[in-house]
Amino acid sequence: MATRPISAEDHDRIAEAIRTAELKTDGEIYCVVARASEGYFFPAAFTTTIGLFIASLAVAYGLEGLWLTIRLPHFVLAQLLALASVFALLWFLPALRIHFVPRRLRYQAAHANAVKQFLARNVHRTQARTGVLIFVSIAERYAEVVADSGIDAKVGQHVWDGVVRDLTKHAGDNRLADGFVKGVESVGAVLAEHFPVTEGDTNELEDHLVEI
Known part of the structure; x- marks a missing residue:
């Protein structure tokens, strides 16, 4: 998976992709990338x-x-x-x-970190429970989409698995930022289908990529 640092320009592209996607939905998208999820x-x-x-x-x-x-x-x-x-x-x-470290333990640590970030970043606190976290942990070569209950009840896991496959493919080609942009667009399309934007919608989460 990619190890090249994400540039300021990449951050801007990802933030713009989030803002554009959220123009069409009441849902919220949040992105986090971790260098590693555990010291091991x-x-x-x-x-x-x-x-x-x-x-x-x-x-x-x-x-x-x-x-x-x-x-x-x-x-x-x-x-x-x-x-x-x-x-x-x-x-x-x-x-x-x-x-x-066995792969199973690496994936367990990365998944636990994804859930931790989902809660710590308040993705679960949106009004309609339609927040979605796109998470990548580089050292573990792991990616996950964590959706809140509002959207998860309407979208099958296979949809998020497809987003993860595209994201990890881009990351494997050392194009992690492109993978995030594509992932945001895909998640945004799903959110727009099930939770189209309504009058009075407000932006509940910051529109940027967080590196930890």
Whole structure:
């Protein structure tokens, strides 16, 4: 997924796409992109610890098969040094951590962050409960559309899945900003179909992309 920073021009394009989409609907669209949804030090440390112990067993059996011996204190010391080295790498090179975390845990963390942002940004506080969050977490290669109850009751999950597919495809091509613009347009069309703009409609959420 894209790692290129989103420029000020990209922010302006996304904000304009949100404003344009909301001209046709009473719904509200909010966009958030996270560099990562979790630090992952402890999950990565746990995974690498298990891996090192398995490797230690393999080495021990290998030495025995070769009729070689090593004193137990030396063997334990080697294990501890290897473990300390791995922990130091994980601590000082955070980008390594996610590679040792199972995809299921990464997606769980990203989904939890999406829900957290949905609530923290008050997307659930719109008058007609028609707020929609478009969320991307770059490190996890994860995207999600979170819709409030008003719109979710009328729109099937397959619709949001289609938006996510387009968004992740753009992100995979290092065109994350274009993906957000396209996603906003798609979500806006869905909102306009089910909740067309009415007289007296007000803008309830800020029209911009938030980076966290």
